[in-house]
Amino acid sequence: MATSVRLRRAGLAAAALASVFLLAACAPPTRAAENFPGEPVVEHGEEGGHEEENVDGAPQAAWVGQGGQIAVTIWGSSTCPVVGDDIRVLEPAGEGNRVAIDLVERPADEMCTMDLVPHTTVFWTPMNVTTTEPLAVEVQDTEVTVPIK
16 A cells, blocks of 8 residues: 555656646747847837837837737847847736846947947747736836837
8 A cells, every 4th residue: 555655646746747847838938039120010010019209219118919929129239239138027917017128248348330220129928927907128227118908
């Protein structure tokens, strides 16, 4: 009887461990899905996807893909673009709905042009944020609010 109890416990532990791996595989990745020069194209085929014209080069963010992705546009040099690397949930839905974008670090001595152009990084929307609340996106010491989808 002791052997069958141990086997049952081992089987339950293996099933629990497999469940953890399966659930982790279902979560969207936190790394950037894609990045490209320019602004995102939204569902209706219009350029930008941002609520207002960006005249000061401040970071912008918008829902894309019916809310399945978040596009973050950062203005900078065309030869040394500022690129998003990772998305982190700071406050889940219902508690603030807030994320932070980590950027790819560039060498300090890199030679860059002095122009100002947009570069967009697209992330999969994390599971514990929602499109039914405004989303606060922290990037480059700035907070951008993405309106409800």
